[in-house]
Amino acid sequence: MQNNELKNKNDELEKNIEEQKNNFNGILREFEENSKSKELLIQAKNELKNKENENEQLKKTNEDLVNNNISTKKEYLEKGLQNFYDVVIEIESINKLKKSGWKINYNDARKEVYNRIIEEETIKIGVLG
Numbered sequence: 393m394q395n396n397e398l399k400n401k402n403d404e405l406e407k408n409i410e411e412q413k414n415n416f417n418g419i420l421r422e423f424e425e426n427s428k429s430k431e432l433l434i435q436a437k438n439e440l441k442n443k444e445n446e447n448e449q450l451k452k453t454n455e456d457l458v459n460n461n462i463s464t465k466k467e468y469l470e471k472g473l474q475n476f477y478d479v480v481i482e483i484e485s486i487n488k489l490k491k492s493g494w495k496i497n498y499n500d501a502r503k504e505v506y507n508r509i510i511e512e513e514t515i516k517i518g519v520l521g
Contacts, residue, residue, distance in 0.1 A: 469497060478505040 469480055482495040498506035
């Protein structure tokens with residue numbers, strides 16, 4: 393009888409050990425999955441930071457291009473006034489006409505032409521471009 397009891401106790405202990413081993417393996421798998429998830433999260437955060445840096449660089453490049461375009465526009469306007477046109481009207485939008493008006497640029501040497509245009513009741517305009 394003692395032999396059977398020992399065998400039962402041994403079987404019970406082996407079963408208990410097997411359950412503990414399965415629990416431990418489950419915890420280990422869960423830990424590995426969490427570690428992979430954490431690693432993927434860190435990788436995603438790094439990629440996001442790189443994209444943010446790239447975006448900032450693109451914004452700066454765009455700002456530089458816009459500023460360069462504005463200076464080019466001003467240079468074009470100045471050269472045009474000096475060499476070709478009596479008056480240049482900066483028409484940015486129809487809405488701006490209603491809100492604040494359009495900016496009128498003229499060459500100082502042709503100020504007479506500007507004054508004559510402004511004084512006349514009928515203004516004749518030619519649109520180029």
